[in-house]
Amino acid sequence: MAELALYVRLEAKPGKEAALEQFLKDALEKAMAEPETPVWFALRFGPSAFGIFDAFPSENGRQAHLNGEIAKALLGRADELLATMPQIELVDVLAAKLPA
Template structure:
């Protein structure tokens, strides 16, 4: 059962919007290799504002993701691509519906 999540807000530097979009698109491959990350979304809110929402069964799974390949790659590229450090929020999932269209 999914009970834990993360929401990460990313603000691209001017001129780096496509680099952030490309990074997030490529991030799907990295998160697909994480057995304990069953839910992952890369989001675009505006031309410069992006986000990631991912969810986990346990707190240990959430913590493992925070030190996994995707998180490490993001932090390694943050100074180059982002106007400010990623804003990471831990979230408790109260209820969830997951049904493919």
């Protein structure tokens, strides 16, 4: 079971909402290539509020993701897309229902 997770809150710059949404949609391909990231969601909470939730079976997987391609790409475009730096929370998964 993926017991460790990340919750990342993202706030788009005014006028960059569509670009951030597309960035997150495009990031799915990179997430699919991460063997230690079995759970990955890109989220939209409102007009400019977005997020990422992902879960991992080990701390090594979580750290690999934090140092991986999605994080590098997001930080590389942070000045362009984000109103504030990403708010990253390390969280524990207490229970989950996932497809087999």
